[in-house]
Amino acid sequence: MENLAIIDLGSNSIRFVALRIADNHSYSLQYQEKESIRLGQGLNQTGILSEEGMHRALTCLNVYKHIMEVMKIDICVAVATAAVRNAANGSEFLERINAETGITMKIITGEREAYLGYLGVINTIALKDCLIFDLGGASIELTLVRDGESVHSVSIPIGAVTLTEKFNMQGNIDAIVLQDCLRYVKKKLSDIKWLREIDVPIVGIGGTARNFAKMDQRAESYEFSKIHNYIISLHSFNTLYTQITTRTSANRKKIAGLSSERADLIVAGAAVIRTIFDISGSLSMTVSGCGLREGLFFEYYAKYMHMDKPRFDDILDFSINNFIGTLGTTINCTHYDQVTRITGMLFDQLKVLHGYGGRERLLLMTAARLHDVGKIINFYDHARHSAFMIGHAPLYGLTHREQMIAGFIAGFHHGISRKTLRAYRYASMATAGDWDMIRKLSTLLALAEASDLTYEQIVKDIHITLAENVVVLVLTTIPGATYNAADYEMKQIVKQFKKEFGAALILVWK
Secondary structure: OEEEEEEEEOOOEEEEEEEEEOOOOOEEEEEEEEEEOOOOOOHHHHOOOOHHHHHHHHHHHHHHHHHHHHOOOOEEEEEEOHHHHHOOOHHHHHHHHHHHHOOOEEEOOHHHHHHHHHHHHHOOOOOOOEEEEEEOOOOEEEEEEEOOEEEEEEEEOOOHHHHHHHOOOOOOOOHHHHHHHHHHHHHHHHOOHHHOOOOOOEEEEOHHHHHHHHHHHHHOOOOOOOOOOEEEEHHHHHHHHHHHHHOOHHHHOOOOOOOHHHOOOHHHHHHHHHHHHHHHOOOEEEEEOOOHHHHHHHHHHHHHOOOOOOOOOOHHHHHHHHHHHHOHHHOOHHHHHHHHHHHHHHHHHOHHHHOOOHHHHHHHHHHHHOOOHHHHOOOOOHHHHHHHHHHHOOOOOOOHHHHHHHHHHHHOOOOOOHHHHHHOOOHHHOOHHHHHHHHHHHHHHHHHHHHOOOOOOOEEEEEEEEEOOEEEEEEEEOOOOOOHHHHHHHHOOHHHHHHHHOOEEEEEEO
16 A cells, blocks of 8 residues: 655645555545645746745645644655746745755656646546646646647746736736737747647646636536536637626626636636637637646556556546445455446347447446445445446546436436436436437346346356347356346346337347
8 A cells, every 4th residue: 555645836826635555556535635825926026936925835835744644644746836946046945845844845847747737637538639738827838639649748937827917917907908918928829830720629727727617617507516527618718708808806706616716817817728729729628627746646656556658548447447446345346347248248239229339338338337336335225326426436538428427327227217317416417318328228237237136147148139129138157057036137127128129128048
């Protein structure tokens, strides 16, 4: 087991996370803390970190040191970014941190900051081609990703704090000042030749991007509060941008979802994102809740696991395995694997009947692999608990809607239940067509679950024959198997199968 802390000392905020790598190699977040310390405030004018900002940082760091002692954390990866990197007294401040707290902190370059942000995104969002930007208080890092690889990256010393101070944009916004800021940012970004008209989605890291996600979710009455992998269209961004840049300072603070801590910085941040949209030609922004800290962790985890590279080839598969690993010995992996195998065979051999493709299969397999996780809460109603857990688990590679659909499929693996539907608040995230698919796929999962009712993995193979309005399911068992219980349980689903697929189901055991 390994306990690890990561500290990210930025220009606007300081963040602390504690993670644990278990003996089974699964990892989990144990603790998180974030404070707005405005370390970079005044840096534009003085070129040094202010005593007030350093004091705020040290206060937090002393708290984090105590937390590490309580949690028995021996390994701390601590980095400082643009504010400390650009300040004349940055190195001196790190020496002071070490002397007062015992924490050893390193300044990282802008290029390394961009790379770590890339690792945080590429391991948690299923985009092979995109432009990643990490907008901080004193710098912005941009990385162009093609086919999953970082092909270009750059760090530019402009950020939400420094731009706000440079153009005095804390209060009411003058239209001329805003245009001056936009021209300044555009000039800085236009010098990057590979950035023009790249025609890929943009992925935003940092407080400004996250705050836009929160505002858009409130504006859209979005039921799910998850920020990571939330997508904002260009149209929605422009609507929010207009509100932010035309309201008075007092009215701007009333925008639903806008953090009070960021109300004075949001205009400058919005100007940067607006410019990125314009120059790149992108039509949407995916907001990432994962960035530098996650990149640092994945880098550490790769070394700990002796991996060739700090990247996962299949982020959904890895995150499902990791989530199962965090649940401990309560999981019957042999049963899970058997149900998943039979579910996949049913889906593939009934494709003529249901007509679904690879993406739907992926959602069904996700549901199958995690269908019983709700037992960790309570055996009774565990299918409903599984639905909630799957919908909120740290799974990567699915959209919000897809993750919810996988949860719904698992939620009905003991039969279609109106009780489950009424109890689940996110039902409106699925369309009528989605619900038709959910009912069909959950029926297949229910059949697979019933075939392993006794947890003996008696079904070795299946073969399906389709005739007019009749499905003959032949189940081949292991030698000497007793299949009475499984046969009885599967026959309880025959009526549901007929309703969903319009065909009679006949079971044959051999």
